[in-house]
Amino acid sequence: MDYTVKELPESERPREKLEERGVSALSDVELLSIIIRTGIQGKNVKELSGEILDEVSLDGLADRSLDELKDFDGISRVKAGQLLAAGELGRRMKRTEKERIESFSDVESQVEDMKFLESERARVFYLNSGNEIVAEKEFDGSVSSVDLEMREIFEEGLRSNASALILAHNHPSGKADATEEDLEFTKELINLGEKLDIGILDHTVVGDDITSLRKSSALWK
Structure with a gap:
């Protein structure tokens, strides 16, 4: 049997609270409860939502994989997809x-949230001439663990007209120290970037910690 928000006292039901007081009055747990909708045997939906947010921030939802979200109690593949979609909407x-x-x-x-990722990932921020973020793209794996293609990185840059x-x-x-592969990849990235402006x-x-290769290496000198 699933425990829905209807099992809660009316004053604690997120949907009713939203209708009466507006969405800004809802806590993060209550907002997530509306997306998840139902609980499981022994846990109502607010308890499930609270457990998720104890481990994953709202900003970090879109960084989790479908399988990682499915590991939480009561989260099916469909619900995991809904959470990912909600996280990505928030990011966009x-x-x-x-x-x-x-x-x-x-x-x-x-990039602070990347400290807590259990698998390697790469993230690219694309900026306009005013240093505003105009696009962002994430790749599974790092420059040394997967084939991170230069073409994929620059395709988004050209598409978003990034400078x-x-x-x-x-x-x-x-360990936040750059490897030889990191340095070599960065050198190639800089060279190709110059050609593509x-x-x-x-x-x-x-x-x-977080290490800046611009500060710690001689690649930009």
Whole structure:
């Protein structure tokens, strides 16, 4: 038997609260409960939502895989897909605000969540001439663990008319030191970027700390 929000007292039902007080009055748990809709034996939907948010931030939903979300109690493949879609919608809406990256601290705030990823991923931020983020793309794996194609990186840059990009990838080991493969890949990226008139502003390595290759290497000198 599934435990729906109707099992809760009326004052605690997220949908009723939304109708009476507006969506801004809902907590993160209540918003997630509306998406998940039902609980499981012994746990109502708000309890399930709370357990998910204890481990995954709202911003991090879109970074989880379908299988990772399915590992949570009561989350079917369909519900996992709904959560991923909601997370991605939030990310895209955030992008319409045209966030700027003007310093390394701005980069750090954009990749902080990558410290907690259990698998290697690469993330690319595409910027216009005003340093506003106009697009973002994520790849499974890092520059040394998968075939991260230069073509794929620059295709999005050309499509979004970006004037520059920033690449970030994580090391699940926690070590934020650049490998020889990281440095070689970055060198090739800079060279191709010059030919395509897309500047490479930085390549950051995310471990327990976050390392800027622009600061720590001689590749831009």
